[in-house]
Amino acid sequence: MFPFVFFIFCFSKGITQDLIRVRNNLSQLCSPEFNGRGYVKKGDSLASAWIAQEFENIGLQKFQNSYFQNFNTSINTFPKEVSCSLDGKKLVLGKDFIVGADSPSAFGRAKVIFLDTLLFSDKNRRIQFFNQDFRKKAFVFPIHWTKKLAELNPTEIEKLEQAALWVSLHNKLTASVSTKQGKLPEIQVLQSAWKPNTKQITYKIRSKFIEKYPTRNVIGYLKGTIHSDTFVVFTAHYDHLGSMGNIYFPGANDNASGITMLLELAHYYKQKPSKYSVAFIAFAAEEAGLIGSQFYTQNPLFPLLQIKVLFNLDLVGTGDEGITVVNGVVFEKDFEILQKINEKYQLLPKIVKRGKAANSDHYFFSEKGVKAFFIYTLGGIKAYHDIDDKAETLPLTKYTEVFKLITEYIKICE
Ligand SMILES: [Zn+2]
Structure with a gap:
């Protein structure tokens, strides 16, 4: 060799x-x-x-x-169990999903609200989208929309941040470490592991900030x-x-x-x-x-x-x-x-x-x-x-x- x-x-x-x-x-x-x-x-x-x-x-x-x-x-660490299931189907940690580096602990079951990208061009769609109740929901979005999301007005962003969990979808999973612990639990899912029309996410993140x-x-x-x-x-x-x-x-x-x-x-x-x-x-x-x-x-x-x-x-x-x-x-x-x-x-x-x-x-x-x-x-x-x-x-x-x-x-x- x-x-x-x-x-x-x-x-x-x-x-x-x-x-x-x-x-x-x-x-x-x-x-x-x-x-x-x-x-x-x-x-x-x-x-x-x-x-x-x-x-x-x-x-x-x-x-x-x-x-x-x-x-x-x-440093923010994840020494204990981390898990995620989509409509009851378990994802594989490392292969299908990872946890966002600064994620706090969180667990539960949440209904999915998928980003309606038409909201960026259609006023009515925008009103409709933000009329939803985000509390106890999982907000799911493809990662390349991050920049557009950052351009939303503060009230809209605040609404998204009411979600129990953010799920970003990626073509490749790239982990990192953080010296901070944020307020928003985040899971990163491989795009190919995400099934369209997923209704519910069950998740468990246990983080330890040192x-x-x-x-x-x-x-x-x-x-x-x-x-x-x-x-x-x-x-x-x-x-x-x-x-x-x-x-x-x-x-x-x-x-x-x-x-x-x-x-x-x-x-x-x-x-x-x-x-x-x-x-x-x-x-x-x-x-x-x-x-x-x-x-x-x-x-x-x-x-x-x-x-x-x-x-x-x-x-x-x-x-x-x-x-x-x-x-x-x-x-x-x-x-x-x-x-x-x-x-x-x-x-x-x-x-x-x-x-x-x-x-x-x-x-x-x-x-x-x-x-x-x-x-x-x-x-x-x-x-x-x-x-x-x-x-x-x-x-x-x-x-x-x-x-x-x-x-x-x-x-x-x-
Ligand atoms: Zn490196």
């Missing part, structure tokens, strides 16, 4: 990047034991303890005698041989969405892929010391809104301005269509170096540059003046924030090539 011949060819000069080890680490990070690396059954604590142990095994040094940087976050959930970043480093005050930094978030009722989100591409590459880079620089110090940071609570990396940039363990360059790895498990480099537009010269390396070694079909984006853990670093890039791979799989983002189906198509691109770039920096 593994492109082992290629691996030997590419890294025959003693450069370690062991794809069998990568596969093992991926399986470990995505295993039920870590429960989706989130906020139920201490998934994040178990995953971060495992990463710290790996740092120790590799021989990384600690800042202030610990690999951990602790902080708290608020005000101060303790979590932690994991940080280690290797001391540079010459300029040890200057740092090359690699980052990747280890947290994912955790679990919901009896299912969990494995988060293979997002972002066990980045963590495995972070570990491979640590192995590499341990064997091949850099003249700069190299720091490795596995961030927590990225999915909750870049909270771990924001906390780190507010409480850095060495001055941020001593960072020569930072590469953040998030979603690096494919690559059929190349990669995107966020901040490639901001740091044009460095982007050109990456392109030249790519041309020289024929690594990726394309490298796309992108401007500033608050979409992963590089963001608060570049906002503070650090030259920080975020690399993610393109193409390959559609699984994202769902139960199908599994280790066994993650292709790792251009994994060794992305690794090579980064390490070659650092060589040029030196």
